[in-house]
Amino acid sequence: MKMVIAIVQDKDSNRLSHALVEANVRATKLASTGGFLKSGNTTFMIGIEDERVDGVMTLIKENCQSREQVMAPMSSMGGNADSYVPYPIEVQVGGATVFILPIDQFIQF
Amino acid sequence: MKMVIAIVQDKDSNRLSHALVEANVRATKLASTGGFLKSGNTTFMIGIEDERVDGVMTLIKENCQSREQVMAPMSSMGGNADSYVPYPIEVQVGGATVFILPIDQFIQF
Amino acid sequence: MKMVIAIVQDKDSNRLSHALVEANVRATKLASTGGFLKSGNTTFMIGIEDERVDGVMTLIKENCQSREQVMAPMSSMGGNADSYVPYPIEVQVGGATVFILPIDQFIQF
Ligand code: NI
Ligand code: NI
Numbered sequence A, B, C: 001m002k003m004v005i006a007i008v009q010d011k012d013s014n015r016l017s018h019a020l021v022e023a024n025v026r027a028t029k030l031a032s033t034g035g036f037l038k039s040g041n042t043t044f045m046i047g048i049e050d051e052r053v054d055g056v057m058t059l060i061k062e063n064c065q066s067r068e069q070v071m072a073p074m075s076s077m078g079g080n081a082d083s084y085v086p087y088p089i090e091v092q093v094g095g096a097t098v099f100i101l102p103i104d105q106f107i108q109f
């Protein structure tokens, strides 16, 4: 049994939840903030049998991997002229930070 | 020293908090959601000496164990006629998922 | 690699965040409550190389250590006459509870 703690961007959180439920993996979600990125993120806490850890890693990778996304030019609404970008740009989105911790015991009441 | 992580239904959360304080067990609570049940739950994070782990398990069991509860017939207020149940039914409530993790060090400043 | 879990008072949370960012330490923050103190607290979750654990401990100590603070006499606004304290008093503020947990694996996608 392992404890998998995965911190993913809010953007990918629902998609990962859905994939975990379909794979019959029980996860608890904690609202979290921080890392270097300012955007909100979600911390998934997953207790899982050793032999299923790789499968969970694959699900996290498939649903949250860091990737480039083309962003449409943004109007300067609410910003100033300096921050206006008149052409589409590629931004990095997604990404997951995952810790696998040993568990001494797992109990359900 | 162990780290006990207990995920319990919101319904049982206050009762468990009260029992832990009375037993002089320090717990930190994190708002959490998920697992297969849709209802909100609370994650208790408890740092505890090895010899007190069993006592904490007993408190969690006593206050959160999965049990059947008779639910009165619900009016269909806010729902549709299909979801109206005209007789009392038994539903499963409570339950706790508990992980016990090893700790390398515990420090207080 | 270790997982450092630090529970600090909300009062010290921003200061610690700032210090961690300046030291290039990535932290995830979880909103939390409890312990014996009623006031809100923040749980920092930090994944860090073994050789940097001491440095992180120093940052937590410097920014969150338990200390006495002189509180100005409070008006009884919103309270009753019994709770009015007519002279400055020293109160204990700050303090951090820190757990260091072993990690089997650390992965980034
Ligand atoms: Ni699907
Ligand atoms: Ni009581």
Ligand code: NI
Binding pocket: C018, C022
């Ligand atoms: Ni500074």
